Amino acid sequence: xxxxxxxxxxxxxxxxxxxxxxxxxxxxxxxxxxxxxxxxxxxxxxxxxxxxxxxxxxxxxxxxxxxxxxxxxxxxxxxxxxxxxxxxxxxxxxxxxxxxxxxxxxxxxxxxxxxxxxxxxxxxxxxxxxxxxxxxxxxxxxxxxxxxxxxxxxxxxxxxxxxxxxxxxxxxxxxxxxxxxxxxxxxxxxxxxxxxxxxxxxxxxxxxxxxxxxxxxxxxxxxxxxxxxxxxxxxxxxxxxxxxxxxxxxxxxxxxxxxxxxxxxxxxxxxxxxxxxxxxxxxxxxxxxxxxxxxxxxxxxx
Numbered sequence: 001x002x003x004x005x006x007x008x009x010x011x012x013x014x015x016x017x018x019x020x021x022x023x024x025x026x027x028x029x030x031x032x033x034x035x036x037x038x039x040x041x042x043x044x045x046x047x048x049x050x051x052x053x054x055x056x057x058x059x060x061x062x063x064x065x066x067x068x069x070x071x072x073x074x075x076x077x078x079x080x081x082x083x084x085x086x087x088x089x090x091x092x093x094x095x096x097x098x099x100x101x102x103x104x105x106x107x108x109x110x111x112x113x114x115x116x117x118x119x120x121x122x123x124x125x126x127x128x129x130x131x132x133x134x135x136x137x138x139x140x141x142x143x144x145x146x147x148x149x150x151x152x153x154x155x156x157x158x159x160x161x162x163x164x165x166x167x168x169x170x171x172x173x174x175x176x177x178x179x180x181x182x183x184x185x186x187x188x189x190x191x192x193x194x195x196x197x198x199x200x201x202x203x204x205x206x207x208x209x210x211x212x213x214x215x216x217x218x219x220x221x222x223x224x225x226x227x228x229x230x231x232x233x234x235x236x237x238x239x240x241x242x243x244x245x246x247x248x249x250x251x252x253x254x255x256x257x258x259x260x261x262x263x264x265x266x267x268x269x270x271x272x273x274x275x276x277x278x279x280x281x282x283x284x285x286x287x288x289x290x291x292x293x294x295x296x297x298x299x300x301x302x
Contacts, residue, residue, distance in 0.1 A: 065112025
């Protein structure tokens with residue numbers, strides 16, 4: 001019961017902190033002091049205190065988009081173990097539900113963008129769906145490789161097995177999986193080099209262009225959902241990446257939190273040393289991630 005409560009509290013409270021650490025890391029790399037670490041929390045509170053403005057051309061789909069996307073991501077957070085503790089929800093085959101929850105969130109986000117009737121947001125929706133078709137195979141290939149090696153079809157079983165037991169025998173395959181998952185995290189979280197959450201250049205916008213008509217609490221839900229998605233995918237990367245595993249009890253929670261903070265620093269460093277890719281080159285990097293995941297799968301079935 002206590003572990004479940006801690007799991008839920010971490011999923012609800014920690015995601016905006018990762019954004020604060022990423023922004024502070026980028027500021028320090030640029031020689032600036034940067035915004036406070038808790039600035040994302042202040043921005044969310046400010047947005048949730050505002051009113052909402054809805055276009056007369058939109059329907060209930062526009063209002064439901066942020067809510068459904070956030071609900072799907074929250075449910076995905078309940079399927080992933082944090083540290084060495086069992087997740088609140090676990091069953092055989094939940095890895096398929098985990099993957100398609102992100103697909104459901106993407107579907108409603110793009111439908112909400114199309115519901116505005118704006119060709120500009122339609123352009124962003126088309127880009128989002130196109131790149132989503134390239135990121136989903138990466139996730140499935142990694143999950144299949146982990147399931148093949150661990151013998152489990154549950155996220156809890158295959159991630160717990162990957163944390164400590166696989167590294168001595170399958171280090172090469174796991175390194176390829178970590179590389180593929182890290183690229184997947186950057187792409188799904190709309191981070192550089194795939195997208196820039198602070199951009200306002202029409203020709204390069206992907207995710208941001210789809211949410212231009214959202215305001216107030218709805219836009220706050222979108223920002224919080226994006227941070228939560230980064231947190232959930234980061235937990236997935238962390239479980240595969242740590243060769244020594246994550247313990248149980250208080251040390252397990254502390255090691256998980258510390259690992260997530262270091263992962264946020266790594267994302268900030270990547271965004272500090274890399275520029276945003278041209279749109280034509282984004283599919284190439286996603287195909288490279290799929291190739292890494294495919295080679296990892298081949299190594300596990302050799």
